[in-house]
Amino acid sequence: MILCKGMSMTRNSLAMACAAALVFFAAPAWAATIFVSNEKDNTVTVIDSETLEPIKTIETARRPRGIVLSPDNKELFVAAGDGDIIDVVDTAKLEVVRTLESGPDPELMAVDSKGDVIYIANEDDSLVTVMDIASGEVLGEVPVGVEPEGMIVSPDDRYTAATSESTSMAHIIDNETIKLVGNILVDSRPREAKFTKDMKELWVSSEIGGTVSIVDTSDWDNPRNWNVVKKITFEVPGLRPEQLQPVGMDFDEDHGRIFVPLGPANRVAVIDAKTKEVIDYVLVGQRPWHGEFGPDYKKYYVANGLTNDVTVIDVESLKAEKSVPVGRLPWGVAIMPGKPGE
Amino acid sequence: MQKLRLILPGLFAVCLIAVLSPGAAFAAPETPPADASAAKASDKAPADKAADGDKASEAASDKKLMRVYYLGKKYDEPLPLSYAEEVITDKGIQGARLMLKEANQAGNFVGHAFELDEGIVPKDGDVVAQAKEALASGHRIFLADLEPDDLLAVADLPEAKDAIIMNIRSSATKLRQEECRANVFHIIPDYAMRADALAQYLIWKKWPKWYVLRRDTPEDQDYAAQVKRSAARYGGKVVEDQIYRLPPGARNLDSGHQQVQQQIPLETESAPAHDVVWVINSDDDFGDYLMYRTYSPRPVVGTQGLQATAWDKSYTESGGMHFQNAIPRLADRKPVERDYTAWLGFRALADAAMKSGKVDAKGVKKYMLSDDFKLEAFKGQALSFRDWDHQMRQPIILGGGTRVPVSTSPQEGFLHQTNLTDTLGFDKPESKCKFK
Numbered sequence: 219m220i221l222c223k224g225m226s227m228t229r230n231s232l233a234m235a236c237a238a239a240l241v242f243f244a245a246p247a248w249a250a251t252i253f254v255s256n257e258k259d260n261t262v263t264v265i266d267s268e269t270l271e272p273i274k275t276i277e278t279a280r281r282p283r284g285i286v287l288s289p290d291n292k293e294l295f296v297a298a299g300d301g302d303i304i305d306v307v308d309t310a311k312l313e314v315v316r317t318l319e320s321g322p323d324p325e326l327m328a329v330d331s332k333g334d335v336i337y338i339a340n341e342d343d344s345l346v347t348v349m350d351i352a353s354g355e356v357l358g359e360v361p362v363g364v365e366p367e368g369m370i371v372s373p374d375d376r377y378t379a380a381t382s383e384s385t386s387m388a389h390i391i392d393n394e395t396i397k398l399v400g401n402i403l404v405d406s407r408p409r410e411a412k413f414t415k416d417m418k419e420l421w422v423s424s425e426i427g428g429t430v431s432i433v434d435t436s437d438w439d440n441p442r443n444w445n446v447v448k449k450i451t452f453e454v455p456g457l458r459p460e461q462l463q464p465v466g467m468d469f470d471e472d473h474g475r476i477f478v479p480l481g482p483a484n485r486v487a488v489i490d491a492k493t494k495e496v497i498d499y500v501l502v503g504q505r506p507w508h509g510e511f512g513p514d515y516k517k518y519y520v521a522n523g524l525t526n527d528v529t530v531i532d533v534e535s536l537k538a539e540k541s542v543p544v545g546r547l548p549w550g551v552a553i554m555p556g557k558p559g560e
Numbered sequence: 561m562q563k564l565r566l567i568l569p570g571l572f573a574v575c576l577i578a579v580l581s582p583g584a585a586f587a588a589p590e591t592p593p594a595d596a597s598a599a600k601a602s603d604k605a606p607a608d609k610a611a612d613g614d615k616a617s618e619a620a621s622d623k624k625l626m627r628v629y630y631l632g633k634k635y636d637e638p639l640p641l642s643y644a645e646e647v648i649t650d651k652g653i654q655g656a657r658l659m660l661k662e663a664n665q666a667g668n669f670v671g672h673a674f675e676l677d678e679g680i681v682p683k684d685g686d687v688v689a690q691a692k693e694a695l696a697s698g699h700r701i702f703l704a705d706l707e708p709d710d711l712l713a714v715a716d717l718p719e720a721k722d723a724i725i726m727n728i729r730s731s732a733t734k735l736r737q738e739e740c741r742a743n744v745f746h747i748i749p750d751y752a753m754r755a756d757a758l759a760q761y762l763i764w765k766k767w768p769k770w771y772v773l774r775r776d777t778p779e780d781q782d783y784a785a786q787v788k789r790s791a792a793r794y795g796g797k798v799v800e801d802q803i804y805r806l807p808p809g810a811r812n813l814d815s816g817h818q819q820v821q822q823q824i825p826l827e828t829e830s831a832p833a834h835d836v837v838w839v840i841n842s843d844d845d846f847g848d849y850l851m852y853r854t855y856s857p858r859p860v861v862g863t864q865g866l867q868a869t870a871w872d873k874s875y876t877e878s879g880g881m882h883f884q885n886a887i888p889r890l891a892d893r894k895p896v897e898r899d900y901t902a903w904l905g906f907r908a909l910a911d912a913a914m915k916s917g918k919v920d921a922k923g924v925k926k927y928m929l930s931d932d933f934k935l936e937a938f939k940g941q942a943l944s945f946r947d948w949d950h951q952m953r954q955p956i957i958l959g960g961g962t963r964v965p966v967s968t969s970p971q972e973g974f975l976h977q978t979n980l981t982d983t984l985g986f987d988k989p990e991s992k993c994k995f996k
Contacts, residue, residue, distance in 0.1 A: 341879075344665065363665060363666050383879055384882065386911075403915070406942060426934060428934075
């Protein structure tokens with residue numbers, strides 16, 4: 219299970235990747251490399267997970283936000299919204315080696331399990347751009363609601379879900395036809411969408427609505443029949459409801475939990491995937507939006523936008539252990555197993 | 561008067577998918593799944609394209625239609641004192657047009673459609689007659705780009721009793737207080753909210769002594785009274801309330817700066833010790849002269865300098881770039897506050913329609929006043945309506961006269977038992993509004 223956190227892998231490729239990974243990274247284990255995009259600095263900070271020291275600061279195009287690794291972890295995609303481009307970082311060299319012409323204002327992206335296709339939210343154009351990663355060729359563009367943001371490819375690569383912040387919807391794209399096949403109304407300002415590994419649910423966080431909607435996707439062949447079946451709300455004594463703004467969502471398949479950074483609440487909510495109840499709220503730095511688990515699911519790393527640091531949460535004890543300074547307005551986190559070049 | 565009929569983005573029409581959302585009562589259209597190919601790479605702004613007309617109108621007939629009427633009047637507006645400011649003659653309506661497009665973009669996915677009719681009368685036109693005509697043709701939902709007297713005249717029409725009238729223009733406090741109306745909703749912040757928004761910031765800065773320098777128009781009197789109220793509320797002090805004496809003049813003058821440079825220090829020299837100059841000059845005919853010219857070196861806030869505003873053309877936070885980019889594409893200029901309030905008023909209506917499934921004034925009003933109504937509008941938190949006076953509660957940007965926004969109020973530390981944004985403007989206990 220070590221390296222099987224890639225949600226967007228088919229069972230076979232997952233098994234193969236795990237097998238391969240086990241061969242290469244077996245013994246010392248758990249060493250990982252953490253990438254954090256710094257929206258204000260136009261950089262990506264690279265951190266060694268063992269020392270928690272920065273290894274390198276990579277210059278990117280302007281306003282880097284969404285950050286995602288290729289399935290083979292060889293490339294890191296950084297959406298630079300003000301640069302209207304996606305920088306591709308070679309994770310061995312730790313430098314930008316090429317760019318993808320993403321179209322205007324890319325914010326978040328998702329990559330299919332084979333690493334062939336990238337789905338990009340063009341916030342400003344109400345479009346999802348579908349692009350061949352190797353050639354950079356645009357395979358299609360799908361008009362969605364206003365201000366698309368969250369992107370996720372289903373574990374079987376069949377669908378991509380895109381949220382549109384202003385339209386308050388999750389749009390479902392059929393990846394083969396590159397067409398919209400479903401639209402699900404959720405609460406205000408949906409930020410992220412994630413499929414569960416068993417593909418029975420799609421979770422959508424609504425930042426301004428203050429809820430996480432769970433969409434029943436068990437009728438997998440018919441996205442038009444997918445409905446919101448439950449909404450998770452948040453409550454922290456002493457905090458006002460408007461401060462509880464769920465943004466990112468990260469699944470800990472090992473423990474059956476979902477970690478949800480709550481923005482202005484300065485906390486990460488921990489949700490039980492089965493009961494869908496909040497188990498705990500972990501106090502972190504200010505305005506956490508996105509985080510990521512380490513490859514072994516022992517630690518969770520969340521970027522705090524207003525305090526310019528990353529909080530390390532111990533997954534077992536649910537305690538915030540350490541704060542690691544990064545650049546200004548840290549936004550997204552991506553983590554690859556091993557050290558650069560290994 | 562221009563009539564703008566619904567433009568259905570064809571590319572969306574063909575992507576019409578039935579969607580059933582729990583809690584939402586609307587019936588999704590049973591349209592078969594997309595039969596057209598995905599947009600081509602070259603179709604940059606698909607929402608702008610009105611494609612297959614037949615198909616579009618066919619699809620529209622299945623939808624729940626909300627008809628919105630933009631009622632306005634071409635009042636004389638003062639030229640901005642600064643030549644750097646554009647003279648804009650289409651404030652407001654461009655925001656409504658943008659929302660028409662966006663509302664249909666969203667509505668297409670869930671079986672809703674929106675229509676916008678525009679009725680803007682000339683400055684000597686009869687806006688009440690225009691309103692009657694619209695009401696007679698069945699309109700009940702209005703975006704009102706009107707001054708207080710006209711707004712009240714329209715709101716008090718018997719046939720408008722069950723209407724929704726969105727005030728997108730007037731900051732007059734009486735419209736939220738003694739002269740409040742059950743059929744009027746206020747999108748634009750009033751002077752009390754603006755004064756409180758600035759006051760909180762000044763108190764946070766520990767700049768409590770305010771020198772008010774103003775004209776004496778009804779708007780200026782209203783604003784000045786609210787500054788005094790804010791001072792009493794938050795521990796500030798109006799050390800002087802002075803009427804600016806020099807008459808307005810032409811805004812561009814050869815060697816004009818020389819006289820201004822002499823006059824402003826003289827005008828401001830006798831003021832008691834103060835931390836800021838609070839200028840109140842709704843007609844914009846002297847306020848911008850104050851900065852760098854006052855007798856004491858003090859910052860300027862109010863209607864010029866640092867302003868409390870619902871929108872600032874340099875505001876970029878919480879997704880605000882979307883609006884900053886979208887208005888220029890439509891209007892070929894930057895957005896101003898009234899574009900935002902028109903957009904926001906329409907957005908409140910569209911959001912309520914799609915979430916509640918209701919498109920009639922009664923149903924929409926009920927939803928807008930319910931706890932379920934949480935509107936997203938680039939302010940980092942949900943906006944809603946105060947049920948005691950129908951004012952939209954909202955954070956307020958401090959910027960306007962600055963090159964970049966300075967802050968957003970409410971400020972930290974100003975507490976309220978239910979909503980922090982209710983520290984801005986008339987809270988329930990002090991409301992004089994009684995809906996009949």
